[in-house]
Amino acid sequence: DIQMTQSPASLSASLGETVTIECRASEDIYSNLAWYQQKPGNSPQLLIYDANSLADGVPSRFSGSGSGTQYSLKINSLQSEDVASYFCQQYNNYPWTFGGGTKLELK
């Protein structure tokens, strides 16, 4: 199974700041990576797919990058509504696996 390691596990940032979350795969996943946002009490929502494609309706301050085994999610100009947990997920190989998550809070 492909292991997905996210860092950091938690993060505190100020409004307007730029935030980066990392995700490392245990083997090459050829950009078959998605990012999800889960706000408190809600179900996850797709943010990014194919490592860098923005899902419909997602603000442009979110962006994804990376290749091979290393990927990142960047949030520019952090807004209060971005307080959430973020998860990466690989869909290159079955079984499909998620990272452990990053909890983003406001400083």
Place this chain on the structure above:
Amino acid sequence: EVQLVESGGGLVQPGRSLKLSCAASGFTFSNYYMAWVRQAPKKGLEWVATISTSGSRTYYPDSVKGRFTISRDNAKSSLYLQMNSLKSEDTATYYCARQPAFFDYWGQGVMVTVSS
């Protein structure tokens, strides 16, 4: 608008069975792979099962293989998860999700608690 609405959750004793349902609308259900993903309280996400468009192919992680069965009824735009021999570690919120490859739409989730 894509909508996925789960039902059937609740409290169940260890070793017993439970069947979850997911009613889909707003898209052509029969054109998409569908999946169940779960989240234990205060924990991360775990993929649980996937079914192909026709239902002929199903996929499970080792943690539920042999105990859980995913199925679908394309005529009713409905997805199901039959859960047998439930264990305390199956306690989680279960989400129905559309799966073109990644999980692009999710339901609101249904809670399953396995406890005596």
